[in-house]
Amino acid sequence: MADTLNKLPDAAQIAESVMNAGFDMRNCPVRDVLDQISGKWASLILLALSTEPHRFGALKRAVPDISQRMLTQTLKDLQRDGFISRHVFATVPPSVEYRLTDMGRSLMVPLSALIGWAVDNHAQVVVARERFDEVAQ
Amino acid sequence: MADTLNKLPDAAQIAESVMNAGFDMRNCPVRDVLDQISGKWASLILLALSTEPHRFGALKRAVPDISQRMLTQTLKDLQRDGFISRHVFATVPPSVEYRLTDMGRSLMVPLSALIGWAVDNHAQVVVARERFDEVAQ
DNA sequence: CAGCATCCGCGTTGATACTG
């Protein structure tokens, strides 16, 4: 994954084809879709669910600093967009399991690649920031 | 790009390897990097710059609904993270050109794939939302 | 266990006006 630089032509191609395919930035599908998965928590929840289904409590433990409120809300948003499904088991005490839908798994293909990039290049970004802040005092 | 569903194993692999590679959700590189590129405008600006360098005014026209303030601010943030570079030409009137850095181009590999997914699957997401809102009244 | 309801601060965004 360190050789992403060698794949630049592909990226330019995709970008160009996106721009050409009647891509209108006004009623923007990019924002409409990405705004959801780019919230503070969505990508982390999707990442956790990509390995296996999780119950509410397990998710809360898997995504350490999330509050109950945000977990509930983000799960609802992700379900609304069709990325995850909710399965209630009428046990006592009740248990609810969340899992990726087919569309959610399909989304994880490019999303996990992006997450992988973030993990690989995080250090470089940090360095770039420090350098920038240094110059601008 | 319609056959992304067939590539699920790859996604699960990447996700799993990400999770295993000492991935700590607390000091999260994902959020640290993604928060920037997932702002309301960043992805659109990067997309515009991925085809060719743009001047400030050209960018403002390429990303229709952006305000001057947000364009300036987002450009500064992207430059700070090392994704774009700023080139000032001492002409009269002054002109400033923005272009992707090597790291920015590298980022566009996975990012443009994600954008492509968004474009391809936007309709499905909209349908999922309508269905959800219908049931929940 | 898995939520919902409420309150509230603070950051992000937008509108507007001004400048080198």
Place this chain on the structure above:
DNA sequence: CAGTATCAACGCGGATGCTG
């Protein structure tokens, strides 16, 4: 042309307490 400065509105997200 390419910004900066200021103000106001909005909503995300956190903290807390309560429920089936």
